[in-house]
Amino acid sequence: MTMKNFIFLVLSVFSSVVCLGQQNHSKNTVPLKAQFITSDIPQFWAAFDSAGRAPLRSREIYDELYFNKGSYGLGIFKTAAIGTTEAFASKIEKYDKYYRSIRRNTLQVQGAIPAMRKSFQRLKELYPASVFPDVYIVMGSMGSGGRSMAEGLFIGADVNCADESSDFTNISPAFSKVLKSLTLDKMPTLVTHELIHYQQNYTDTSKNILSRAIAEGSADFVCKLITGTTANHLLHQYGKMHEKELWTQFKNELSSNDIQKWFYYPATDSRPSDLGYYIGYKITEAYYLRSKDKRKAIEEIFNISNFRSFLEKSAYGSKL
Template structure:
């Protein structure tokens, strides 16, 4: 559960970008939460605003301008403005109040994320770990990566069981917004992307990039970042999308397979390319006699054709 709008394919498109700053030691994983702190400081200052212009200035100076390079990346990809963030606060009053404490508790999850990173290192000794940036975005992207930046949308990964979702007007964002207990899985999904050696050019490759990262995250943490999508799948729907996907899998990437949007009228979820890729990796891993080699290949995607061909998924 990663993207909607213009951000939907950002993760898919950056697998080949330069990677410059990282650690090979999971215990030294950089875990940056300063943007979350800055957001809530700006949020509190809004109470002193006398005009809309005051609110915009406060949000700009106290949050956007103070952003880390991870938050600057998000601002660039989403063409963010301080006006938009003021609007986010106006449109999500109850939801924001409900996630304040949990989003500020993100530092407490570093130990769990590092434990997951250690397991990834055991499975894939070549693993590298870029800096994780937790930021308060505009309720549109759960996670992304570009180069050595891993972006985690704290506002979509810090809900509690009591968080009201009625202020999320997009039905798929509403369904996929997750409680903070899945934070480790989201972080491992994005970290798995960092290991991948495949820059996707067609549907099959893009599905393996996304589904592979999801398989790795679930394998390590026992949690899925897109459980609501899996919950909507029926055997009949899965067979139908399998046939549709097989017919177009070698064609250039069509965003509709990877967007959060689906078709509510037919109860068809979004992000079906993720599901296909996950199922291919799952089938490949189940049939493998050498599980260690199989998981290394799923992580790196160095021999992605083998994953598809040995999975038997298209047969």
């Protein structure tokens, strides 16, 4: 997998797949009724062990013991982010050492659920109209860290359970750096980011740099209001040091549909990927701070009808 494709799918990561203007399909408005499904993780490891004993039958084994026995959410995630079972089995084989090294962490994701529920409840306080989908935490093929779709929230435990001791054999240094930043203790923040995406109801269907920056950046901003942290601290470290020059570049390109410079490009040692997230965060932050009614500001952030107008009302950049 190329770093470009990885960043496209992972959140900032973690890349969320944002469907601008998509209405929420679920009607659950009670945080405690949302389910967190983790049953696919032990199912994966049963299949992993069996495939290890019979590698020539790995595709059939993963179908039989993992995908065919999986949750409703795993089926959705397979179509959206995994692809064919053949490709899945190939990725598992390529990154075998990495998967083995994160096994224990993936089997501990239940411990992160209380913090996720706390974020759900906090969002309800900030935005009473919130809708709370089910959350599926599954094992993928290192192609998606987090997704918000009509059917729910989808989290790839394979991407979010590494640590410094994990085995990054066959994984590029840049990719390894991203994985090291997406640890199990940060999973509640990622889930919160995706939960914010689930609330977004944009009637402005623009698909340019500005719209994507605000969609992603606003999810990061409200996520910080709820959790006290953002999904990708590396972006903010860089952004704080280069904010003026980033804004100068961004404002000249914000109407462009060529988003590759700001989203999903390969990270380097000198420049992190997805800096559009940071600019969108700062625009949203400026809008929120200028608003006298903070509760109303949250509602407006979730229901943007004109991204250019939102930027103008934020007055972001005027002091740069």
